Amino acid sequence: MRRLRLPLASAMVVALAIPLLAGCTQGQATSGAAATNPPPGQTSDPAAGRATGTGIMPGYEDESVLAFTPLVIDTIGHEVVPVEGSDGLDWIAYELTVLNTSPRAATLTQLETLEGDEHGAVIEKRDQARLAANTMIVGDSTTIMGGSSVIPTGRTAVIVLRDTYPSTDEVPKRIVHRLTATFAPATPEDGRLAPVYPDEVAQFGGAVVTGGRPPLVIGPPLAGANWVATNGIETEALNMHSNVVIPVGGRLNAAEEYGIDFLRIDPSIPATHVGDPSENASYLAFGEPLLAVADAKVLSVVSDRPDIAPGELPQLDSVDQATGNAVVLDLGDGVFALYAHMEQGSATVEPGDDVRRGDIIGRLGNSGNTSQAHLHFQLQRGPLMTADNVPWVVDRFVASGMISPDGERIVDAPRPGERVDEFPIGRSISDFAELER
Structure with missing residues (x-):
């Protein structure tokens, strides 16, 4: 089988001229040893x-x-x-x-x-x-x-x-x-x-x-089957999102803590493209509709940046170029949804527009800091990377499988079937509801 071609970089990873930070944790926290006393005094x-x-x-x-x-x-x-x-x-x-x-x-x-x-x-x-x-x-x-x-x-x-x-x-x-x-x-x-x-x-x-406000429940940002969550939260936490701990806004910020890169695969191969890998149109995610995850107001739109060739990371002159073509939705209560790497000229909304959940706001592309067509999606406490990430869950989807750690094959999901108010973990394959046309 061909190795699944996962993205080499995500929205903000190579965007900065300053070095970034990366990390990894493993495993499930378990109850363990007896109480540990502090040092004297x-x-x-x-x-x-x-x-x-x-x-x-x-x-x-x-x-x-x-x-x-x-x-x-x-x-x-x-x-x-x-x-x-x-x-x-x-x-x-x-x-x-x-x-x-x-x-x-x-x-x-x-x-x-x-x-x-x-x-x-x-x-x-x-x-x-x-x-x-x-x-x-x-x-x-x-x-x-x-x-x-x-x-x-x-x-x-x-x-x-x-x-x-x-x-x-x-x-x-x-x-x-x-x-x-x-x-x-x-x-x-x-x-x-x-x-x-x-x-x-x-x-x-x-x-x-721990605790506080619960995760925000949203609809899916995409429609259809076979969407792989890459660079998300996973047992092997080291990836191209958990390493984005950057100095912005006068502090260190975990800028993509709950961000996901969604790719689409052909599960029979498995691979993210069919045909010439140097052409964006060969990628199954390219051109797919992007959906508003909630009723919201459009805060900002960038749609004039070119889609780059797959596998070629661009030269970036500023941090905000990393997202490429992007839409930011104001969901209210101080929460904003970021859709990055959209197809050039595909945005169907303008700043100030009101959108309803499920509305098409544009199409998935390969613009900005990206190695292949995918959607970088996350929620955050402000319109820019200076804001904290916001934890979120999708109200309804089907867990249909997992990509193996070596990227070579599809394996069973830990809990296959319909999921309610859950977060697609790293390497999981999700089927979202079909778009009503």
Whole structure:
């Protein structure tokens, strides 16, 4: 069989001249070890996500000794909302930042997720290899696909985390993290304070509160069968959306956390094109109608940018060129829907238009930062990438299969059949209702 040709890049991945960040997590969070106690003299404030207390490090018998805590652990702030995936599991998606204030390089050796606070049970544990696969250094383009366990002095790392739970009721209301690290031996070049820093630490931080508003329920952005969700939330979280943690709006932002690249396949091959792979018209997704996912007002429309040849990433001069031809819908309540990579000249709406759910707003193309025809779709808290992503689910669709991890074949879906108010997980194949013509 021919290997399924998945997109090499999505809406915002190569758009920036600055290096991007990438990460990966694995597996299902499970209940685990007994409660873990904090270091002597240290407590934490889970709601604020900051360690508080005396600052005394473990191993000091004399509690009058003040010791540095060289890692500053925080979250990329927004609400963390559990989303039920089409696999029947509840997913949470979030990111930690870790600043190494020590004059010595830090090696991250383990990350534990604890329920509630630092006294809670360990519900997930990542060893050094798995943690490294989730971690990248801000500003270092060589780590944008993960694989970094060392944080140089003065640098910040981002750890991308995707965890699953059997049901919404089993998702902890609060979690906190215990990060273990060792530090390189002090040298004279490190400065006179370098020996004062500890050789190893186990610090708490990165508190997360889950819940809040539920995912937004929407209609499908496409019609018909055999739509593959690529670069979405998945067990192997490293992909070309989870790596888009970028500095915009004066902060780090997980710009495509719940974004999906939808491709259409011929399940009998399987492949995303039939015919000449250098022609856009050969791709099964190209020219397909795009549908309003809710009653909305059209905020912005770009429709004059050319479709590029498949496999040829364009030269981009600004961040906003990455989406190519695009429509942004204002769904109300501070939520906006982005449709990217549309066919040139295909938009059927103008700014200010009112649309109803299911209306055709344009057609799928291959414009902007894209390697083949696909729809990049996501919800966000504003019209631009400075906004937080918004979790969403489709009110009704059929889960018809999965693409195997190697991309070579179609396998059974975890829960084949009709799905209600669920999120199409990565590599899943969905059938949406036929368009009423």
